[in-house]
Amino acid sequence: MKPYSKLSKEELHNLKEQLEKQYEEVKKKGLNLDMSRGKPSKAQLDLSNGLMDVLTGDCNLVSSEGVDCRNYGVLDGIAEARKLLADMSEVPERNILIYGNSSLNVMFDTVARAMSCGIMGHTPWAKLKKVKFLCPVPGYDRHFGITELFGIEMINVPLYETGPDMDMVEKLVSQDASVKGIWCVPKYSNPTGVSYSDETVRRFARLKPAAEDFRIFWDNAYSIHHLYDDRRDVILEILNECVKAGNTDMVFKFISTSKVSFPGSGIAALAASRANIEDAKEYMKYQTIGHDKLNQLRHVRFFKDMQGMYEHMRKHAKILRPKFEMVENVLERELGGLGIGTWTKPLGGYFMSFDSLDGCAKKIVAKAKDAGLIMTAAGATYPYGKDPHDSNIRIAPSFPTVEELELATEIFVLSVKLVSIEKLLSA
Amino acid sequence: MKPYSKLSKEELHNLKEQLEKQYEEVKKKGLNLDMSRGKPSKAQLDLSNGLMDVLTGDCNLVSSEGVDCRNYGVLDGIAEARKLLADMSEVPERNILIYGNSSLNVMFDTVARAMSCGIMGHTPWAKLKKVKFLCPVPGYDRHFGITELFGIEMINVPLYETGPDMDMVEKLVSQDASVKGIWCVPKYSNPTGVSYSDETVRRFARLKPAAEDFRIFWDNAYSIHHLYDDRRDVILEILNECVKAGNTDMVFKFISTSKVSFPGSGIAALAASRANIEDAKEYMKYQTIGHDKLNQLRHVRFFKDMQGMYEHMRKHAKILRPKFEMVENVLERELGGLGIGTWTKPLGGYFMSFDSLDGCAKKIVAKAKDAGLIMTAAGATYPYGKDPHDSNIRIAPSFPTVEELELATEIFVLSVKLVSIEKLLSA
Numbered sequence: 001m002k003p004y005s006k007l008s009k010e011e012l013h014n015l016k017e018q019l020e021k022q023y024e025e026v027k028k029k030g031l032n033l034d035m036s037r038g039k040p041s042k043a044q045l046d047l048s049n050g051l052m053d054v055l056t057g058d059c060n061l062v063s064s065e066g067v068d069c070r071n072y073g074v075l076d077g078i079a080e081a082r083k084l085l086a087d088m089s090e091v092p093e094r095n096i097l098i099y100g101n102s103s104l105n106v107m108f109d110t111v112a113r114a115m116s117c118g119i120m121g122h123t124p125w126a127k128l129k130k131v132k133f134l135c136p137v138p139g140y141d142r143h144f145g146i147t148e149l150f151g152i153e154m155i156n157v158p159l160y161e162t163g164p165d166m167d168m169v170e171k172l173v174s175q176d177a178s179v180k181g182i183w184c185v186p187k188y189s190n191p192t193g194v195s196y197s198d199e200t201v202r203r204f205a206r207l208k209p210a211a212e213d214f215r216i217f218w219d220n221a222y223s224i225h226h227l228y229d230d231r232r233d234v235i236l237e238i239l240n241e242c243v244k245a246g247n248t249d250m251v252f253k254f255i256s257t258s259k260v261s262f263p264g265s266g267i268a269a270l271a272a273s274r275a276n277i278e279d280a281k282e283y284m285k286y287q288t289i290g291h292d293k294l295n296q297l298r299h300v301r302f303f304k305d306m307q308g309m310y311e312h313m314r315k316h317a318k319i320l321r322p323k324f325e326m327v328e329n330v331l332e333r334e335l336g337g338l339g340i341g342t343w344t345k346p347l348g349g350y351f352m353s354f355d356s357l358d359g360c361a362k363k364i365v366a367k368a369k370d371a372g373l374i375m376t377a378a379g380a381t382y383p384y385g386k387d388p389h390d391s392n393i394r395i396a397p398s399f400p401t402v403e404e405l406e407l408a409t410e411i412f413v414l415s416v417k418l419v420s421i422e423k424l425l426s427a
Numbered sequence: 428m429k430p431y432s433k434l435s436k437e438e439l440h441n442l443k444e445q446l447e448k449q450y451e452e453v454k455k456k457g458l459n460l461d462m463s464r465g466k467p468s469k470a471q472l473d474l475s476n477g478l479m480d481v482l483t484g485d486c487n488l489v490s491s492e493g494v495d496c497r498n499y500g501v502l503d504g505i506a507e508a509r510k511l512l513a514d515m516s517e518v519p520e521r522n523i524l525i526y527g528n529s530s531l532n533v534m535f536d537t538v539a540r541a542m543s544c545g546i547m548g549h550t551p552w553a554k555l556k557k558v559k560f561l562c563p564v565p566g567y568d569r570h571f572g573i574t575e576l577f578g579i580e581m582i583n584v585p586l587y588e589t590g591p592d593m594d595m596v597e598k599l600v601s602q603d604a605s606v607k608g609i610w611c612v613p614k615y616s617n618p619t620g621v622s623y624s625d626e627t628v629r630r631f632a633r634l635k636p637a638a639e640d641f642r643i644f645w646d647n648a649y650s651i652h653h654l655y656d657d658r659r660d661v662i663l664e665i666l667n668e669c670v671k672a673g674n675t676d677m678v679f680k681f682i683s684t685s686k687v688s689f690p691g692s693g694i695a696a697l698a699a700s701r702a703n704i705e706d707a708k709e710y711m712k713y714q715t716i717g718h719d720k721l722n723q724l725r726h727v728r729f730f731k732d733m734q735g736m737y738e739h740m741r742k743h744a745k746i747l748r749p750k751f752e753m754v755e756n757v758l759e760r761e762l763g764g765l766g767i768g769t770w771t772k773p774l775g776g777y778f779m780s781f782d783s784l785d786g787c788a789k790k791i792v793a794k795a796k797d798a799g800l801i802m803t804a805a806g807a808t809y810p811y812g813k814d815p816h817d818s819n820i821r822i823a824p825s826f827p828t829v830e831e832l833e834l835a836t837e838i839f840v841l842s843v844k845l846v847s848i849e850k851l852l853s854a
Contacts, residue, residue, distance in 0.1 A: 045497040052483050053483045055479045057479075061479075068472065069692075070472040070475070070692065071690055071691070072464070073466075073691070101718065101719045102716065104716060105714055105715045108714045108715075112539060116542055116543060116553065117576070126543065126553050142713075146713055149710075150543065262721065263497075264497075264716060264718065264721075265721040286569075287532055288529055289569075289691060292528045292691060293692065
């Protein structure tokens with residue numbers, strides 16, 4: 001295909017007319033499609049229905065350490081749940097603290113705790129004049145929401161194929177003591193699908209922060225969420241790298257089973273140095289007598305161990321793979337070579353990321369919406385909802401069926417083409 | 428029995444010698460008894476085992492409003508769970524917001540939110556020079572823990588048979604704008620078992636706070652936790668009374684199923700005016716995508732409605748009643764008329780409260796511990812762990828068996844007698 005930029009004004013006008021007809025045809029269908037959120041599909045949820053059956057019929061509800069999981073107690077989680085989530089996080093059990101039903105809540109809680117009580121004896125962030133977080137972009141809107149709520153200033157850091165711009169990260173973290181954290185999704189990043197290179201992880205572990213209470217917020221949401229058996233991203237384990245670099249306390253890792261078992265009914269954990277875990281427990285003991293131990297037991301009984309979880313994730317992959325491939329195929333077929341957009345082809349996770357010509361993302365999302373397709377709001381992948389280039393759009397292929405995705409992606413590319421032509425014509 | 432105060436020094440010495448022998452005999456048994464925490468017993472937990480069976484076998488996991496409870500979403504709780512907890516709280520459904528697994532966490536979260544973000548547009552409490560809470564005493568240690576963690580100054584208010592000293596409450600609340608809250612357990616209060624009179628509830632509802640963001644923290648933990656069918660405390664519904672008094676937004680009610688189903692695996696809620704609910708949701712949307720909807724559904728399927736819950740509570744009562752009566756009987760038999768202690772005889776809840784001679788509580792708890800009986804730490808029922816009279820001891824009869832309770836209460840009265848004699852002899 002000839003790039004749109006090489007087309008004459010007349011050719012562009014003709015193309016536009018033709019595409020508008022197609023667009024009006026689609027619009028008439030009154031469709032209601034959604035590629036906006038990373039929700040598992042019904043078929044994926046069905047994979048975990050067995051969770052509902054493992055604690056039934058007056059079965060033994062006592063943990064391996066003899067705790068009646070029905071009663072109060074056990075602040076840090078039952079031993080077998082700590083073991084399972086430790087294995088999932090690739091850290092020793094002593095570095096795990098089990099929380100409630102989602103890692104989003106663990107992250108919120110960790111920031112809230114730092115704000116009101118401080119980290120490991122340091123001044124509460126709420127008492128400082130200025131607190132800043134680095135935000136690799138594009139990134140996850142709910143991360144940015146937490147830091148915005150607490151009035152933390154967010155600084156964009158470009159996210160490359162290898163991870164965040166580490167020159168910039170090193171400079172800001174070492175020179176500015178008001179930089180207290182950085183949001184990272186190190187594997188199959190939301191939304192680009194990028195995984196951090198070994199070099200990036202090592203540079204993270206070797207940071208020399210100006211602030212002693214600087215922490216890397218390492219949201220390993222997609223640690224075992226591969227799409228393929230034979231092609232997988234592998235990343236270095238950050239806590240171990242931090243120990244090796246003498247920065248034992250510098251990282252908070254977050255993990256959950258939300259996209260493994262049932263979203264909202266999973267179990268979540270913080271993985272960190274023992275000093276950080278003790279510090280978190282010191283606050284947690286005022287918050288709760290304990291999290292839902294029956295749900296912890298339910299997860300252990302269902303998955304048994306990491307082998308069980310890996311096998312389960314292969315079933316998820318079998319459902320998700322054709323969906324990602326459908327979107328990629330339509331994008332390639334319809335937009336390949338046109339020079340009006342680029343997109344990522346991740347090997348795992350829940351998202352793909354699309355970059356349009358500058359200044360087109362909001363219009364593309366609006367145009368898609370008019371034809372019955374909901375996309376994540378343009379800008380959502382940036383702090384304060386402000387994409388400086390207005391070009392990034394997150395694509396979430398998990399929830400619709402393959403058939404719906406084909407239709408949805410066709411609406412999407414039609415919208416991309418039309419908005420791009422308008423831009424080129426007005427240039 | 429002759430009051431100890433009427434005994435001569437010689438009589439006291441003889442009695443002491445005799446009691447010390449008994450105490451040494453008990454000590455030799457090497458017992459390990461616990462009357463410290465309000466934990467349901469195994470027999471009580473068994474009552475709810477059916478909860479584990481109601482969502483099994485690929486049954487319908489869709490809510491009444493068509494929500495797949497396995498997936499993300501529904502911030503405020505599924506409709507049928509809101510209905511059940513609204514009925515339990517005696518408020519309309521629109522005044523209910525479902526949270527996670529315990530009301531302690533809802534209370535923590537509500538104070539944390541007021542500290543960092545403020546209530547309904549008012550200045551965040553963390554930005555004020557001074558924030559104070561009124562604390563009816565004796566009260567619940569975990570309430571005091573939350574306010575202490577956030578640096579809120581706690582002011583003791585005497586708790587009478589009818590509820591807190593309302594003259595003092597009215598005066599402090601109306602004159603001091605730094606008074607932002609009061610902790611209340613209005614029914615079968617922890618630890619005294621007192622329930623607030625209608626007059627007390629009405630005076631609460633008619634408060635004229637100096638601070639617009641003053642809130643009554645109404646922890647209705649034992650709303651349906653009666654011990655008897657024929658003798659029950661009934662209290663006025665505070666939210667409705669507040670509406671009538673033109674103070675619609677002045678109360679936060681907290682409720683949970685922790686001592687109805689399984690502690691730690693229950694569901695909890697905030698009940699408040701619609702404006703307060705919207706304010707809480709505005710914060711909650713950053714914390715979570717939603718709480719555990721499957722556990723909400725599980726509770727509704729198991730209890731069905733309030734009638735089902737009332738019947739369930741009668742089964743709890745049947746197990747708890749003989750325990751409370753055993754403690755009361757031993758106390759009456761052993762201490763009646765001695766003038767060295769008074770105790771409450773509640774009609775519901777989880778606790779009794781014992782008042783020794785001044786300056787004896789810590790020593791009694793220590794003496795009981797030496798003989799193998801754990802009691803709640805003396806002082807725990809007061810802010811900062813400081814009982815000004817060192818006289819209040821909380822008794823939690825729920826967890827041990829009736830046989831263990833008899834033994835435990837005998838150790839307790841022996842400890843009370845010995846410490847009281849020591850005090851009288853040294854006077």
